[in-house]
Amino acid sequence: LVERDASHAPLVQVLFTFQTAQRRSAVQAVELDWDMPIAKFDLTLDVGANGAEWAASLEYNTDLFAPATIARMSAHFLRLLGGLLDAPEQPVSVPTLLSAAERQQVVVGWNSTTVPVPDATMPELVEQQAARTPTATALIAIEATLTYAELNGQANQLAYHLHGLGVGPGQIVGVCLNRTPDLVIAILAILKTGAAYLPLDPTYPTDRLEFSLADAQSKLLLTSSDLRHVLAESPLQRLELDGLHEHLRGLPAENLGLAHDPTVLAYIIYTSGSTGRPKGVAIAHQSAVAFLAWVHTVYTPADLSGVLASTSVCFDISIFEMFAPLSIGGTIIMAENALALPTLPARDLVTLVDTVPSAISELELIGGIPPTAQVLNIAGEQLARTLVDRLYRLPTVRQIYNLYGPTEDTTFSTLAAVPRDTAAAPTIGRPIANTQLYILDARRQPVPVGVPGEIYLGGMGLTMGYLGRPDMTAERYVPNPFAADPAARMYRTGDLGRFFPDGEVEYLGRMDQQVKVRGFRIELGEIETVLSQVPGVEDTVVAVRADADNNKQIVAYVVADAAVSTDALRDALRARVPGYMVPAAFVRLDALPRTPNGKVNRRGLPDPTWGDAAGYVAPRTPTEAQLAALWADVLHLEQVGVTDNFFDLGGHSLLATRLLARLRATLAPDFTLRALFAAPTVAQLALAIGEGAAGAVPAPALPRVARTAPLVLSSGQERLWFFDQLVPGNILYNVPFALRLAFTVDDAVLAATLHAMMLRHESWRTTFHATEVGPRQRIAPTQPEPLRFVDLRAVPPAERDQAIQLEAQREAQTSFDLAHGPLVRVAALHLEAATVLIVTQHHIITDGASLELLLDELLLTYSALAAGTTPSLPAVERDYVDYAAWQRDWLGSAASQEHLTLWRGQLADYPDILDLPTDYIRPVVQSYAGATLPFALDAAVVARIQDTSRAAGVTPY
Template identity: 45%
Template sequence: LRLPTDRPRPPAQTFRGAREQLQLSDRSVERLKSLSRGENCTLFIVLLAAFQTLLSRYTGEKDLVVGTPIANRNRTELEGLIGLFVEMLALRCDLSGDLTFRELLGRVRDSVLGAYGHRDLPFEKLVEEVRPERNPRHTPLFQILFALHNTAHGESKLPGLTLRPLDVGTSTSKFDLAKHITEAGTALTSTIEYNSDLFDLSTILRLLRHYQNLLKMIAANPDQKVMTIPLLAEQERWQLLSEWNDTRSARPTGRALHELFEEQAERCPDRVAVVFGGEAVTYGELNDRAGLLAQYLKRMGVGPESLVGVCLRRSVEMVVGLLGILKAGGAYVPLDPAYPQQRLAFMLEDSRARVLLTEAGRAAGLPNVEMIRLDSDWDEIASASRAGGLCELSANNLAYVIYTSGSTGRPKGVAIEHRSAATLVEWAKDLFGSDRLSGTLACTSICFDLSVFELFVPLCSGGAVILVENALALGAADSAERVSLINTVPSVMAEMVRVESIPAAVRVVNLAGEPLTRRLVDEVYRQRGVREVYNLYGPSEDTTYSTYALVERDGREGPAIGRPVANTKIYIIDGNLGPAPIGVMGEVYLSGEGLARGYLNRPETTAERFIPDWMSERPGGRLYRTGDLARYRTNGEIEYIGRLDHQIKLRGFRIELGEIEAALIRHSAVREAAVILREEQAGRKRLVAYVVCEEGHGADPGELRRDLGVSLPEHMLPSAYVTLEALPLTPTGKVDRRALPEPDPAKSAVKSEYVAPRNDIERSIASVWQAILRLEKVGINDNFFDLGGHSLLLVQVNRKLRELFNRDLSMVEMFEHPTVGALAAHISRQRAQQPSFQHRY
């Protein structure tokens, strides 16, 4: 059971532990006892069902197994015997469906009674028969214990002796969690013994309170749906929804982007605004040129809500074009000249842009739109009248439309209003200040929303935009020493660190768009001059950035994505649309002033992703469903976990691919990693890992698998490892998982040096493995699991070997002897010890 832990599970199970307890309300206890009598079950079943409900709410799992001890003195002749007869029962619970708690009680009662009917079966025998995946990191079948103690523990009198119970403190824990309920009269005491290597005290205290709240709510109304019974007390709910979302800022956000720029142009007209190559343009010059273009565009009919395409190489003219469109009242649609013609044509047609800003020779093959070539047409633009009235524009008008990849394969345009963009700008001005923004690197394509920060934040705060073709060109740029702030994605920053292209003048590094690793943060902090590293998170649908965190130097925890930016809110919502408790994973929902208007010309998609904000008191409030998974840390910061759509099921196991990727990146030879689920012949699925290595390093599939095996269970270990020079990226810089190549079996499989089978037993085993794993040859040193085997295929192997050797081989034996040679030697030893052993060749 994958409970949310405070620390990763150690490679081997530890038994360091502690205990905490909480008294349950007498009034609730009496109601729970009444409920048990009414439902023809015991108090134990009621308390167990409530605990299983809590575990399901914490993990999202609907099929749970919890252990419970049973005295097993079910015969009269055993009652007077001294000795330990306690046995463990594994209680399985099915919480699927839209159950009420009263309905769940019936299921739990049947499960418990069924288990009691097999109480004489030793637990060890059950494990042997079920053959669960064995892992030294945790106990088999269940990792959580539940017990009710309702026998008297008061004083006992013996001749000349009085016995009193003595509570002996313990610093051990046999399980991840052991929940003990002690009944004494009308009182119930709830105690948790927990593994302190996995859980913090604060987490356990929360779990105790949530169980107490759950029982209180069940006692009041057992007909509530189990997945919507409130867990949180009012104070915790207020903290999650209000206190940690109190981001109100006094700065006005009802402004247009170009108006914020114009304020700076009026305040400091002679200050440098944009630097590109050897060209430096002042605020005054940039404002004049953008104003000329704006008048020209207005005469062409551009105004509020008009969309204008921009297909220009990176240059000062590109910045002029964006500002000119905004000053005319229009909204820009960025089109990267490097994009395929088909994609550019689609974006122009889908946006219904009537005008396109481009340059000579750049627009061949594009739809029939009115084109303005800023190079060859500039004389005509500049000679036009400068006179013209101000454009009447509100903060609710469109500023730009950025296209993102869509799940259907067709890009969709995210429509951002001036109000939302101004919210981003004002927050950034407050956080970074004019000094840090004095030289902001602009290295991102304008088709990617990081460019909104790189261009408009400095231009609206009096700073200079240092424009380059790409981030890796910065080291050779004349303007490199003017850069004070770099804003880019982690994969690009990793390359900048590798080639040592970060100028000494850089003080702040913003990293966004991809999960950030502690290793990269440490490497960035080792660069001369860097004082602050920020981890930023946000989708285009919430105007670039939704949260931010200043990552501390030399920290131990993985970087958090932090807290919401000014005038916005973030919620971590569970599967039942309620706030997820601290530490519990949920989906990220966003609201506030940064939200996009929606998807351009896609009302159905907009309605699906932008939903009414049922937690807001403001009429018309909306929430954006990100599809991202995260959880709150105890300090109020948010930890990013992965994508909902990267969550897969393999052989019945639910797997977050991001967890495997994070484990791969921790390997010293791996710089980047991606993991996908591939479906191959006969519907067979397997995990495939793709890695990009650090310079001068290679990645041996066997070594990678062994390293992953230290921290991940067998079902999460990829069976193939493909080394690439670089991960394929989408036009916006994200990993393009659809473009990851098919693995080459000759290069990607985990292998050892081939040594041919030497005898009949080895040849028989190798032949079985070849057939089941679909391999051409298997040597005596090959490991079944390294070759792509897993527990389900092991069942097939075991069946074939049983037919060949006329004896049962347990799963434990197979795990202990995973190579052909080791298993053959084991069978040979068994054969020598058992003369009747037969080999059916």
Template identity: 40%
Template sequence: MTETLHSEFLAQAVKNPEATAVLSASGAVTYGELNARSQELAERLVADGAGPGVPVGICVERTPDLLVAILAALRAGSCYLPLDPNYPADRLAFMVRDSGTRLLLTTPASRASCPPGPTVVVLGEAVPTGSGAGPVAVTTEPGARPVAVVPEDTAYVIYTSGSTGTPKGVAVRHAGCVAMLAEMDRVLEGCDLSGVAAASSVCFDMSVMEIFNALCRGGAVVLVESAVHLPESPHADRITHLNVVPSVMNGLLDAGAVPPNVRSIVFGGEALRRKLVDRAYRETGAVRVFNAYGPTEGTVFCSFGPVPEDGTDEPTIGPPTATDRVYVLGPNLERLPAGEAGELYLGGVGLAHGYVNRPRTTAERFVPDPFRDGERMYRTGDLVAFTEGGELRFLGRTDHQVKLRGYRIELEEVEARLTGCPEVREAAAAVLGNRLVGYVVPAGGGAAPDGPRLDAALQSAVTGRLAAELPDYLVPATLVVLPALPLGPGGKLDRNALPEPPAADTSGPLTAASTPTELALAEIWGELLDLEPSGIDVQAAFYDLGGDSLLLVRLARLMTRRFERRVRVPDLFSFRDIASLARWLDDESGATPEVVRSARERADARRGPLRGRGGAGR
């Protein structure tokens, strides 16, 4: 059997068909069931034109159908294009159009999120009758048999943030995926992989680690909506292995929400600090902690190693993997000795094909390898140095790419989107702590001449517009209005001179919650922010009160549950304070839900007289 990303899953399905493959809120699915369903769908896809080099879009919510769809696309010989149903419609439409995707898998629940254009195959929906256009079910007679896949074929295409203002698709090979799985076997030898949490969006390549490390090794994938939903999973106690972004882990530890039987943790996507490693060992059942590093262009990771419990130094990003060529090079592409900082270049089997429909960008980043005739290496833009022990230490970037919650962000893309707003003349962006901050010079002037300021109306207009176009991690949490951007001697933006966002004005009188919906929202905000609901100003933004991007996800979830209607993170960028959120909820619902009335009764029972701003925090 040719080794592919999914070939070991097929072997596991034959060997242990009754074993549990997927655990989710909707129940358990065995290897045999997942095998049969994905095979039937693969045959349907081949009949519809799937095959090597043909991308198949996957726009499916986080249920077992997601894995059925991904495996079916791979078994049909195609590569899969992940399309998160929670992404804005414009972003999904661009990814489909740019990749040339003409075939798309979805479910009835996610059908409305699918971009126009491709032929849509809807899992589990009845076959339409007659000759009219309509969704195609997967219960039709099987078509042609899936074609063979070779290691050089593309397995998936993942879109990353682009420095030109538009995202770019990275085409990753099956050969790189197989090498990645083999490296995980080597590094994680002895770890209990019987229950691997799958909490990452499929648009983030950590999801490949989560899904296939379990399915190709006989373990169970424990599907959850996101990492902040881990404690809600009915199968949380089955999770033994967790891949997680450091900032997310901090939030889980703060909430006491790490699954109780986790025994191994792999960190990735952001810089890892010793303090967090110590917390992970001390506050969880983990006996082994690892740190992994790598760009999407290098197939998930290119360095991966254990972080010992008794260490005192800041963690490295591990030693290079056995299947990657890793160079630390100077400005003339000369090799640098241990301890000397240089740019990291990658070669080897994990190297992606390049960027979809971006020959110039591919040529700029995937350059000839001066040490291997006829081969290429990828310029990562990361500054690193080898330690004397052969591990890599991450030192920073050579450009303006940053990481936030594990997602790769090109600040130039955020800046291009900001300046594309009619309210903005010039813009800059930066990551401060765990939040993305935008700096704007308004199109009509009006910025305070004496320094930076906040403008709630401008913030709402701009971020509301961006939230309709971009994933939430690319939307600035805070917008700072400047009279002019700081410039260096050469007339270019001086990023180091961008100021800290000013504190929100707290000098005015408190505007306390008064309507039933406002009172219910104040109760939710108080729970998340550890504030007394009666002391929360309904005109204060969530971020100004101490919220962050992870709490925003929890806020959307709690509001969805409390108000019995879907609230998305982009909605919370459009309506940033309790007053505007309450008006939106009341206008959209047409009536005050009973649940709001009950929340008001609970609030009235405990809050007593409304207090001033001095009681807002503890």
């Protein structure tokens, strides 16, 4: 069974129709562009095969798609069609959708990021700056303030000592120090010897530190005496720097002058591995120097004059915090962590804060961002618009940057200067200098603008790989087919993204965070984004957990003000995402568990207690009590609480109509089905009522049913009736058709023709009504002829087509009343020596085959009456009402159940909703707002389609 959701059409969301036109002698069908602003489905591709060139159109839901997206989609469809016609045997996934110009844009144009990069190592950049500004302040810490000359000199003294111990290229030295000046000095000293440093945070678990040292095969550890308890059992040689200070002062303070090689290893950052084994990312000097070359193209010396260095050196953001200011003459302002900023003595010297969203959010809440901090770098997690707006409300914040990048691409890969005064969610921007970003499909081919794909990164920032893990390196660092260098590689990030038309990239979350719950493909990051925008919500993460029955359920973990209720969170989500994306449980936390790097520790999230949030709540008012009793009766339940959801309890469209009839008979005569969908709990419904809400086996023979009995609807009619109850007054299922007759009709004869047709066809005299047992249809003995004459002969010829269009639109966009009828209208537009007939019916009484038959009979009847003869038409032995009764009987038969079982099995693994890449968030309730883009399949393409289909022995469809 498919769970009912009002956000999309059930069963299918994308439709393809292929229609062949039938020409009538003496009658010409008028092609009218009615521009009906509706869309029954998310997307409908219609192709009309008529003549040498075929007309096509894309009808689309404007709540989901932008016009530019649909225009690209139509071009991609034609390109795909052409590719398949070129080689019909190939898989559909092989032909490219991109034109040469589009491919050039996404592969080359948006990746033209080259800037010059110095031929230098990381310490050489600092040495050059120390030579330029020796007396400028390089570092401020609680323990000391150092100038560039002092910092460089002390690093040189330690480097001489290490060099004397045999430390040099090819070696990896561990650094486990508190956040004091010795930490920066040690890192610089190791790099000056030509060795690489391995950062070790003393707050990390001992097992993690021991693994990193062993995996990197490090033989030497730089530490301090107050950290002897850390790695106390390690066999490594330990150097306690605080005990060496007197000795080091006697060593030379000049640069060592050793030969430099930017291609060698500079440092290793260990990141979490999916197998539980951390992996060491090896970064060369040239990658870090290329990164710093980009820094100088974006940030001014004033921006970097006081950079808060608060991130663990085990996290790659630390490279920016240390080397960005030291390579341009700025100052490192050291802090234990970002949240220590408000109490930092040098807080008013901080000009740039570089941290994760959760930390900057907390600083803003406590008023801890100093007025001197004009630039905010936000990285490491998805950035919410609400946080951006809060930060920009600080009068001194000049610029917020949203940065994205994995450690495997040297700290940052993209940058977005986040704009003010917009509701749009922040993008991750464009690739930084000397970086290439590709968004590719499963075959590693570029995807079109707007289409999600995996983010791949290439360029000078690409790191060397995983230390000692050639198999994993080969898996994640793959050949780059788009680079001029045949040896070039690119890193597959596992992140989903898509290009916007301007080249900006939208981050869509991790590929391994795209989950499937109850058949729906869900991006957990989308739920997190909506929750993060709820006022009072400070932090949130969404995960999937198994409930007591081992079914997958969405769980939201939320840090929020006490005033933010769980109901408020649910309501906020229901207003922005489909019902299947609303979490089954909400867990309130004082703070989200985090790793030492500041990222959310998903493994540390507690399991929810199932059932608490949805416990039974007894009715509190007479209305709630009456409603709860109605629900229990309709749903065959012993008890219904006021917070229980009708559809969660097993309610569906048929039971909803049954409940609606009971509601109208007892509590709310004017209540609508739409209101029930909008208020699916007893409490919400009671409130809505109080506010006056409205809202191939042999088949049995087809018998003729008695017209005196209650007449059932077919399943198709019932769906249409149900939708009309849900959206009263809609025009979605109007079926208009126009004919241009090559003569002027006689008004009296046409009226007599219509009268005869209404007597002949019961469907034109049928209306539809809600009853206690469900919807039923009634056939009236007569109905007034819904005929309208419009004289357009006085309209100037130049304006006549427009006048016809306006009349056609008027007919097509006027709704029907299913309960009162008639459900057919005819408009006769008189022209000079011609008449345009516009026949409009509701889909509940007609379909494509019926329309052809009725129009043929209408013309035959008119011709006979105009000639004074009786129309020669076959007798009507059965009408649609007979088919509806027959179908209902058959649907209850064993044969029908066999069909149902077969198709349930066939469709068991198919998703309930086709997850198209949309421009906008899907509304909670489908609005059916739409537009249509016409295009054509030219004669050459049509001829190739016909030739290919004939050769394959199949139809063009």
